[in-house]
Amino acid sequence: MAFNTETFAEACIKAINEKMNNLKTLNIIVAGKTGVGKSTLINSVFREELAATGIGRPVTHHMRRISKKGFPLTIYDTRGFELGRDAQHQVRQEILDTIKHGVDRHDINEAIHCIWYCINTASNRVEPEELDWLRSLAQANQQTQVPVIIVLTQSFSKAKAAELRNYLLDQNLAVLQIVPVLAADYEIDQDYVIKAYGLDVLIKVMAETLPEELQDTFQNVQKACLTEKRRRAQAAIATATTAAFGVGFTPIPVADAALLIPAQVAMLASITAIYGLTISKSMLIAFISMVLGTGGTTLAGRLLASSLLKLLPGVGTITGGTISGATAGMLTTALGGAYIALMEAVYKGEISKQDLKTPAGQKQLRDLLREQFRQNKTGSGKS
Numbered sequence: 001m002a003f004n005t006e007t008f009a010e011a012c013i014k015a016i017n018e019k020m021n022n023l024k025t026l027n028i029i030v031a032g033k034t035g036v037g038k039s040t041l042i043n044s045v046f047r048e049e050l051a052a053t054g055i056g057r058p059v060t061h062h063m064r065r066i067s068k069k070g071f072p073l074t075i076y077d078t079r080g081f082e083l084g085r086d087a088q089h090q091v092r093q094e095i096l097d098t099i100k101h102g103v104d105r106h107d108i109n110e111a112i113h114c115i116w117y118c119i120n121t122a123s124n125r126v127e128p129e130e131l132d133w134l135r136s137l138a139q140a141n142q143q144t145q146v147p148v149i150i151v152l153t154q155s156f157s158k159a160k161a162a163e164l165r166n167y168l169l170d171q172n173l174a175v176l177q178i179v180p181v182l183a184a185d186y187e188i189d190q191d192y193v194i195k196a197y198g199l200d201v202l203i204k205v206m207a208e209t210l211p212e213e214l215q216d217t218f219q220n221v222q223k224a225c226l227t228e229k230r231r232r233a234q235a236a237i238a239t240a241t242t243a244a245f246g247v248g249f250t251p252i253p254v255a256d257a258a259l260l261i262p263a264q265v266a267m268l269a270s271i272t273a274i275y276g277l278t279i280s281k282s283m284l285i286a287f288i289s290m291v292l293g294t295g296g297t298t299l300a301g302r303l304l305a306s307s308l309l310k311l312l313p314g315v316g317t318i319t320g321g322t323i324s325g326a327t328a329g330m331l332t333t334a335l336g337g338a339y340i341a342l343m344e345a346v347y348k349g350e351i352s353k354q355d356l357k358t359p360a361g362q363k364q365l366r367d368l369l370r371e372q373f374r375q376n377k378t379g380s381g382k383s
């Protein structure tokens, strides 16, 4: 079977669209007093400016539902905490009703997956009524077990944040974690700016608590931690590589035939979704032709020719299926690694879709991939 770059790219585009359309919706309730930094936090964690004023519609007296068409995330932003006990009681009840409503629907897209309770580190002390509130929420949440994360916002003083965190830990609140963050850089004066920090920790805690069905969604919507995106993308490569190994393909030369396996298409679709980028067909074609293309002049072709025999001891003696399975696996790993390199270059703005239309941009991509393959070959790369 001859390998066709165009067909492969089209299959990828289709798979990417399907993947994006089928991402489950993540639902988070963000609570805390007005001014603590909820909107700043939301805008710093997620890649769409969700918390901008104007978006969001009231769903209960104290909650606004913020979402954006085609973006698999819903935020319930609460307000009214500063209005005293009655309002706080109502907020609690509305949160519990929203959780219950989600549970009753038996649909992961409707369930509440997490609560972020925000406390401002910079303001003085947590009030006892806030602790009471958290306790009564935890009690009512005993059955539903929605994870509650306390986010210590505006923690530009790390010492103060640590002190507050320890104090809260001593309170034995039934919360998953207490995470100090500074969501946005804090400017003390023109010469002195405290850099934002802590969001990566929040992302890790979230990734650990969310169910598998929401992992791709979460990485898709978050923009605060590239490391976690990469970790998830590498898991997608591992899955596809295992699948490729299992495919009984025609024996060597498989360089052409093995490429079309669905596992690789699915892998590229997953990785694209994880990075939350839009990829054009022309970009995919540029990428695929450089990595796979046809014949032995491509990077993958050379990788296979030069290192296959070295990398797989006894390869010459293994019979048909095994060789092709191993080759397909190796090729899949290399393809996935190269694609991650491309995604990160685009994500960081080092390569743009426009660039790839120019010879200079193509050279840039070629250099990037060459470096990636070099690492792959020597086994020192991250892929």
Ligand SMILES: Nc1nc2c(ncn2[C@@H]2O[C@H](COP(=O)(O)OP(=O)(O)O)[C@@H](O)[C@H]2O)c(=O)[nH]1
Binding pocket: 032, 033, 034, 035, 036, 037, 038, 039, 040, 041, 153, 154, 181, 182, 183, 184, 185, 186, 187
């Ligand atoms: N520099 C900086 N300012 C923050 C941060 N969090 C909140 N603020 C400021 O605190 C004020 C209230 O924040 P906002 O996000 O609107 O709070 P909300 O009412 O809880 O949504 C705004 O002026 C923000 O700029 C932060 O992480 N860094």
Ligand SMILES: [Mg+2]
Binding pocket: 038, 039, 040
């Ligand atoms: Mg707000």
